[in-house]
Amino acid sequence: MDLSRLINDNGVYLYQDDNFNTINIQLSFNGKVGNREDAVNYVLCKYMMQSNEIYPSINQKMKELYAMDLYFFPQKIGKTSSIIVSADLVSPSIVEDDYLAGAFDFIKNIILHPKFTDANLLETIKRSYISTLAHKLSNSNNKAKRLFLDNVFDDENNKYGCSIDLEYISSIINSITLDDIKEAYKNSINEQTFYRGMVFGNISKEQFDLFRKYIPYKNNGDVLDYASKCKIVEDDSEVLDHDANESILYVTYETDKIDEGLSKVLSSIFNGGNGLCHQILREKYGLVYSSYISIYCYKKAFVFTTKIDKNNKQKAMEAIKEIISIAQDKNKLIELLKFAKEYIKNEDYLLSEKKDYILDYLDDYIRGIPDNFNYNDFIKNIDSYTEEEIAQHMGTLKLKNVFMYKGDKNA
């Protein structure tokens, strides 16, 4: 990827790539944080897509615009909360119809002219929201992940517990009024709260300039505080679920400060078919179906996730210790690191063909988190990572939290 091609127009970035058939637009606004605020943001996003002063049927208008895929959604990272407006348009060159001016006008009007008067619509959205959460909780994997995150981080602003407790979250959702969403709109979606935009895909510079005439927002200069001060809770606990069959073990270590680059190298060493997790936990001991690590850079957390038989917790713990001891031995890391570097370079080579990858990388890059991670510099310097450095870092790991979600259903 050639990030030097990025054009920054007052906080709205353009990356042209005519290998694709579509144009992706993302606009980010700063929202309010908190359990109730999260629920209000969700309802606001859904509401704005269904009621507008200008269009009697938003739906019909989107179809006319070659089924523009436009949606609003809330996003939480660290201590921040954002409302994102995302649009996916078919490139006019594919459908041979120069409809972009109409599409940009539509996006502008959807942002600027919502109509907050339909109480029935609000009730429908709230009901659907509660059903969606209930449906998500029917999946034990979702439930386990939320329980784990609540258990492991001492972060009051980012509790998922409210969404596991259906009764509690339902009472919050049911109490949301039209005034609440009007207020949230007023406070969260305007020029002052706008902080970033991105336009990617099969779009010319002239078409981008046209877009900017309709959406002239500029970054107001605020830097969002992504870092979270939360700590890892020291604990060893289990949650028994009589409704689930599967069991999932989460083992969390605290690490020294870890940047995005090192995190990518470690992920390649531990994850994938040749990664340490799969090789030891599945191939050597046949203990698990799947296992991998996740690294939460801001929170200095290094987490093993394994789906295991509920009676095999101890064996899995021993295997994880073995994995860490391998990763602390620089001699054993030689081949693993060599492969990890090759894998990352290869991924970079292939990046130009995958739209989602490109969008994710551009998103991280533009966002500048953490520590202004620069993907180009990372690839350029990938060979500078050494076995000693990895082994030394792994030596800083301290076991902090063991959490087991135990499915106990006699199927």
Add this chain to the structure above:
Amino acid sequence: MHNYKKIVLNNGIPLYLYNDKSLKQTFVSYIVKYGSSGRWFNFNLDGKEHNVSSGYAHYLEHLLGEHSKHGNIYTNFDSRCLNANAYTALDHTCYHFVGAGNIKKSIKELIEAIDCPVFDDKDVNQSRHAICEEASTWQDNYDVQAVNLVEKNLFSTYDEYDYTLSPIGNRQITKEITTQSLYDCYNAFYTDDNKVLVIAGNVNEEELVDYLNNIYANISSHQRRVILPNFDLEPMRTKEEEIVRKVDVDINSLGIKIKKPTNVSKEELVICMNFLINYLISSDSDFYLYLKSKNLLDFIYYGYTKITDNYIQLIHSYVSNNPKEYLKTARDKLYRKDMSFSEFEGIRRSLIAEEVRDCDDKYSAPSKFGDRLQYTENYSDLDIYKKITYERFMEILNMLRFDNYTMGKVKQLKK
């Protein structure tokens, strides 16, 4: 876009080749039309009756890839920076990989792994534990259970389908499967006339075909030894069934089965069914919004169509407070057959946009080919979407009868 060329290899296996000079990676998938559904449970191999259950096709998928003459092919592929995996569906098993280097060597390994099995008791036991854990995960997936319940209701051969309604089987079945029974299934269904190879990439066609014919020339052929079941000849049936699970919300599924009209090509039917899916259950359809406003529907999370020689199936899953009323309203809507020109045009544009977006992901699109092979050899519908007229669509719609339907429900058990 995605115009595949069909080339029949010397051993009869069809190769679907998508050659594109702009691609950096090559996508390869090897598909066997043998899956986890009940239609393959009973078979006669060399005069001996066999009776198996769900989970066998999936167990085979693990063994062939993980314990081949080349060892674990997924680990091998990973070490070459190729992204590889396999899955077992109700009606097929698919092994696939995508990447940029060592493609020929990897194709050879893949074919030899699938066509020259070497697994033994030790391998079967070694994989058992991981498969049991995977089975547990599937047993907790109630969305899949709801959809599979409808599939099960549609065909009488599915009656024996495992109670967990999982294509993976369950822990108990997994513990009991033997090496010999897996080889019996392999010999019955992994025959050359039941396989398909799909390759997309920047390749030299002539060289590739020679290379593939050479690989197969050194492998024993797999002739058909059983009568493959034709589930399409089974009579239609209407059945409602529910299973009770401890879930937080009822998950409903609805399947509509339609006798295929004559004088309509498969491609046109696929298009018409996609229009109907959009008309009825796409989250941006007016009907969907109407159902939501009437409190008949909370959301739909899954929908697809299947077209076979004799039937068309339209299946979807949804969450509703009032599934019976929802069914009645949906069927009334279908019976009225009153799609307006502007509705038709809106859906047409949506479908074009969907196709175009699919084509932006150059490799995941061909990976879906396995599903499509069940009913068409034409990969892309874009040209047909552009050409089909409102008049022709209404003509086909008026030939369809929506008499047979089936409902399934994963019902909430109050905690």
